[in-house]
Amino acid sequence: MAALPWPSVLRIASERWNPNKGTSKSGGRSVTNQELIVVGPSGYITASLTIPVNRPAEVLAMRALLAGLDGRAGTVLVGPREGARVPWATDPLTGGRISRCRGDNDAARDPAWDANVDTSADLNFRLALAAALNATTLTIQRNRGGFLIPGMMFSVAGRLHIITSLASPDPAGAGGLPAPGNISVVVRPWLRADYAAGASLEFARPLCVMRRASDDDAEIELQLSRFGTVTLDLVEAF
Numbered sequence: 001m002a003a004l005p006w007p008s009v010l011r012i013a014s015e016r017w018n019p020n021k022g023t024s025k026s027g028g029r030s031v032t033n034q035e036l037i038v039v040g041p042s043g044y045i046t047a048s049l050t051i052p053v054n055r056p057a058e059v060l061a062m063r064a065l066l067a068g069l070d071g072r073a074g075t076v077l078v079g080p081r082e083g084a085r086v087p088w089a090t091d092p093l094t095g096g097r098i099s100r101c102r103g104d105n106d107a108a109r110d111p112a113w114d115a116n117v118d119t120s121a122d123l124n125f126r127l128a129l130a131a132a133l134n135a136t137t138l139t140i141q142r143n144r145g146g147f148l149i150p151g152m153m154f155s156v157a158g159r160l161h162i163i164t165s166l167a168s169p170d171p172a173g174a175g176g177l178p179a180p181g182n183i184s185v186v187v188r189p190w191l192r193a194d195y196a197a198g199a200s201l202e203f204a205r206p207l208c209v210m211r212r213a214s215d216d217d218a219e220i221e222l223q224l225s226r227f228g229t230v231t232l233d234l235v236e237a238f
Contacts, residue, residue: 003075003158003209003237004068007061013229014050017080019153019162020188021046041134043189045160045208045236049078053220054227062220062230071215075237079160079206080153086204087146089123090177097146120144125154125201128182134190137167139182140201146178148185154201160208160236161187192238210234 023043029035053059068074088097098121128141140148147170153162165186173179212218213233222228 001074003077004065006076006078007065009057009061010051010053010065011058012049012081013052015080016048017153018046019160020044023189041190044238045189045210046213047078047080047210047234049232049234051230051232052227053222053230059220059222066218066220069212072212075209075211076234077158077207078210078234079155079208082153082203082206085152087123087125087148087152087178088204089121089145092177095175095177123204125203127156127195127197127199127201130197131191131195131199133192133194136188136190137184137186138191139184141180141182142171142178143180145203147172148183152203153206154203155206155208156195156199156201157193158207158209159192160206161189161191164188209237211237 020043023039023041024037025040025042026035026037051058051062053062065076069076084097084099086099088099090096091098123145124143125145126141126143128139131138142148148163148166150163150165153160155161163185166183167186168182168184170183171179171181211234213235218230218232220228220230
């Protein structure tokens with residue numbers, strides 16, 4: 001069954017993401033109380049989302065989402081709301097960020113803004129080289145976008161990853177602005193699959209295939225039968 005899209009009417013009020021849970025393993029302590037801990041490709045994503053349901057449309061959308069997920073059997077595409085943490089492209093005239101919000105506003109006033117390579121809010125990051133299952137280092141090709149910084153999150157083919165460090169310098173051009181080029185980065189969790197060169201990386205709206213952590217959470221409790229808050233606990237689906 002295909003993953004459900006996240007209903008646009010449901011606004012996430014608070015979110016807690018663990019981008020690499022369960023990656024360390026131990027065989028327990030020895031008779032001398034020593035413990036060997038190793039790292040492996042077992043890390044996965046967890047999230048806890050708090051969603052207000054204060055309007056009829058929000059209540060109905062949440063009901064439909066929870067019912068459509070069929071408990072833990074179904075999946076949903078959802079990711080963190082990154083906002084200013086996205087590597088937005090830089091305006092060559094002002095040096096400011098061209099965020100999705102700004103791009104939408106500018107395009108509404110003049111559609112040419114979104115078509116112009118210097119003013120469009122669109123990002124273009126791709127894999128410069130093929131990457132294999134369980135890889136932790138990627139070479140990313142920046143065609144359009146800002147500098148990459150450890151802590152930034154992105155998705156590829158419905159899998160969420162976080163940049164933990166840069167393994168090569170991030171290329172800059174005239175005036176110190178980000179320039180098209182390749183950047184080698186270290187990521188977690190380890191890659192879930194083989195990806196070909198040219199695979200698209202989504203930074204602006206990263207999404208992960210998630211399922212409910214429990215059949216018993218996310219009950220909709222409405223004060224005065226009108227408004228409330230739902231907490232939805234999710235784990236990465238495989």
